[in-house]
Amino acid sequence: MQETPYDFEAGAILLLDKPLTWTSFDVVKKTKFALRIKKIGHAGTLDPLATGLLIMCTGKFTKRIEEIQAQEKEYTGTFVLGHTTPSFDLETEIDSTAPIDYLTPEAIQEAADSFLGEIDQTPPIYSAVKVNGERAYTLARRGDTAEIKSKRITIKQFELTAIEGNQVHFKVVCSKGTYIRSLARDLGEKLGCGAYLSKLVRTRIGEYRLEDAMSLDQLQELRKKQQAHYDRHPGA
Structure with missing residues (x-):
């Protein structure tokens, strides 16, 4: 993990290693709470049973979500x-x-x-694809059938x-x-x-790699270190 200075509220691109069984939305909620920021989103969903690289965009960088998730x-x-x-x-x-x-x-x-x-x-059928306005996995778990294109x-x-x-x-x-x-x-x-x-x-997503990602605990620790630095050096 590289301890690069981030301005989380203004905007940052964060590489996280998603834990097993967590939904991508779980990671968004946890990150938003840990960083105490308002604007955040992820660039490409991972299933709960998948792990690995999940890219989070905060602040002004949420505008880059579509660009990032379109990459290889x-x-x-x-x-x-x-x-x-x-x-x-x-x-x-x-x-x-x-x-x-x-x-x-x-x-x-x-x-x-x-x-x-x-x-x-x-x-x-167990996916987030929408069928007639409903998520396919909702239909599947209800026992309904659906035609997915x-x-x-x-x-x-x-x-x-x-x-x-x-x-x-x-x-x-x-x-x-x-x-x-x-x-x-x-x-x-x-x-x-x-x-x-x-x-x-x-x-990997485009040029972003899992080996450069951090855990949620590491992200929270990084935020604490940065806050302590700013507290010691106001205006830095």
Whole structure:
């Protein structure tokens, strides 16, 4: 973490490492309270079961949110082959199982390669996409069905970094709007065995990287240090 001086109220771009199970809105609320500021927003939602880079913009830099979230994203994580869940991740229970003993690493890599470039992708029903004015996840948790339109996205890189039994570890570089959970579903369908996402970490948005991010505790400590400095040196 770099202890760069920030003027949180006037405007700053903050790189945070989102904790597991927190929603992106949870992080916004916690950050707003910790910094005691009025204007704040995040540049690109992360699911509760994902961790990694979440960019917060305060003050005048909230005007840059759309610009930042439109940039290329990079993720690492793990798919589990041979099982599916309604949410395509661990939010819901496994609802189907299929054998995978016929699969080879070459076949899995070939299937992954087929997703490179511009593709049409349908977001998960358990997502924040709006359907007739309601969030899709609200409909899904209520047990309703909904037709979600596909979107054109770009997969620039889909690297399988390791295969351990039914677990496939990956790195993906993609465009805005890509759902890695949907990529898990589509890869599983392509292989004929099903798959779901068991782990996801966002490691980069454009030029902003996870290794430069700080925890919420570190951010709060940084604010305290800066306040102590200003108290000792008024007008600095």
